[in-house]
Amino acid sequence: MKKESIFEAMENDIINAKIDEVEKNKLLKNVMRMKEQKINIMITGTTGCGKSSTINALFDTEVAKVGVGVDPETMEIEKYELDNLILWDTPGLGDGKEADNRHAKNIIKKLAEVDNKGNALIDLVLVILDGSSRDLGTSYELINNVIIPNLGEDKENRILVAINQADMAMKGRNWDFNENKPNDKLKEFLEEKVRSVKNRIYEGTGVSVEPIYYSAGYKEEGEVQNRPYNLSKLLYYIVKATPANKRVVYVDNINSDESMWKDDDELLDYGKETRQSVFDSIVEGASEGADVGERIGGIFGTAGKKVGRIIGGAIGAVVGFLGGIFG
Ligand SMILES: Nc1nc2c(ncn2[C@@H]2O[C@H](COP(=O)(O)OP(=O)(O)O)[C@@H](O)[C@H]2O)c(=O)[nH]1
Ligand SMILES: [Mg+2]
Known part of the structure; x- marks a missing residue:
């Protein structure tokens, strides 16, 4: 069985989100565009x-x-x-x-x-x-x-x-x-x-x-x-x-x-920084032009989990949205 892709995770997150249909469609459209990148x-x-x-x-x-x-x-x-x-x-x-x-x-x-x-x-x-x-x-x-x-x-x-x-x-x-x-x-x-x-x-x-x-x-x-x-x-x-x-x-x-990701110079928590930067750009891309404001942080739970697993991240760790771009 092919594992769920990040795009499928995002689509499911959006479909299950408690936001109105117009905004849902905007988000889904954005994900469709991201898929082509x-x-x-x-x-x-x-x-x-x-x-x-x-x-x-x-x-x-x-x-x-x-x-x-x-x-x-x-x-x-x-x-x-x-x-x-x-x-x-x-x-x-x-x-x-x-x-x-x-x-x-x-x-x-x-x-x-x-x-x-x-x-x-x-x-x-x-x-x-x-x-x-x-x-x-x-x-x-x-x-x-x-x-x-x-x-x-x-x-x-x-x-x-x-x-x-x-x-x-x-x-x-x-x-x-x-x-x-x-x-x-x-x-x-x-x-x-x-x-x-x-x-x-x-x-x-x-x-x-x-x-x-x-x-x-x-x-x-x-x-x-x-x-x-x-x-x-x-x-x-x-x-x-x-x-x-x-x-x-x-x-x-x-x-x-x-x-593979264990040993480094520890000048920075590279895994954490990478996960955060990937997740922030995902959320930013997905919510472009949609009016979801504060709720955006709660929407991408499963997608956040997937991102949380990369680069030696703890299984199941959820990356949170920093909210910087809306702040
Ligand atoms: N000791 C050590 N050997 C490496 C490292 N990276 C590659 N090698 C070895 O260097 C050789 C050439 O590597 P390869 O990846 O085929 O180089 P390419 O020709 O640039 O694709 C192989 O025998 C690798 O195992 C490394 O970081 N340390
Ligand atoms: Mg080669």
């Missing part, structure tokens, strides 16, 4: 940086093949469609001159695509850097010369730079394998990496990005999954960079394995 994310970076591992860690599916020795010559953009969430797994640079030219052309073409409303198809580009590599030259080339110049306006909000394999940044040294987190020395090293990546991009393009570091985790044949680190932070940044009216798309597709 698609989010397109380009995930790019050098072969082996961890694009496939990151996709599989973030989302509730194992769509992306994790490669050991894939042939870069035959690699082109792979498309994964998870409901309304569309991922474009895109080879970056570093595969040799000829392949790189082709990759760059493919990226530029994809970034120039528009949807049926004339808006850029790609909402967000996630560039993954290999944190275990000392030479990030090809990544800077990719970001500064291929991606950023082709992002159109609003560049800052359409690119996210994330440094993966934080566990291997010092060849595995200074990683606390029991706690699954970096010790202070490695933390310092990673923070320095973040600063230097930020500077190199700013110097090259004038665009100011906020890189983060994380580990997608990994799974060896026949062994247990090594848990990710800061995956919750990565998702929080992805959600924040997603236009508010499209955030609903994540609810049905986030990896439901709680252990």
Whole structure:
């Protein structure tokens, strides 16, 4: 049996709400419109940086093949469609001159695509850097010369730079394998990496990005999954960079394995922030133009429950509506 989607939950909530029929119809219409929204994310970076591992860690599916020795010559953009969430797994640079030219052309073409409303198809580009590599030259080339110049306006909000394999940044040294987190020395090293990546991009393009570091985790044949680190932070940044009216798309597709979201730098309660921001944008989108005022908080009980379950949220936890947009 297919589980109830967030949209079905919202529709049921509206049908059962104690509001008049006119407002009900307005809300249902809004949900219908929300159902048609698609989010397109380009995930790019050098072969082996961890694009496939990151996709599989973030989302509730194992769509992306994790490669050991894939042939870069035959690699082109792979498309994964998870409901309304569309991922474009895109080879970056570093595969040799000829392949790189082709990759760059493919990226530029994809970034120039528009949807049926004339808006850029790609909402967000996630560039993954290999944190275990000392030479990030090809990544800077990719970001500064291929991606950023082709992002159109609003560049800052359409690119996210994330440094993966934080566990291997010092060849595995200074990683606390029991706690699954970096010790202070490695933390310092990673923070320095973040600063230097930020500077190199700013110097090259004038665009100011906020890189983060994380580990997608990994799974060896026949062994247990090594848990990710800061995956919750990565998702929080992805959600924040997603236009508010499209955030609903994540609810049905986030990896439901709680252990994936456990370990992070705890600078923020990323799960809570993400759930709240997704829920607020859902309520805002659903109630647009409807006169339901104060009652809005009580309407989306089941939908709130569904949102409450994402990113390691306690089963059954209900996210409450903050009411900020009406206050
Ligand atoms: N130690 C460690 N290995 C990783 C991490 N992310 C990916 N890997 C490994 O790096 C290799 C390449 O990853 P893959 O996802 O196929 O990279 P892609 O070519 O960018 O799609 C695989 O062996 C992964 O298991 C990580 O965060 N830490
Ligand atoms: Mg891959």
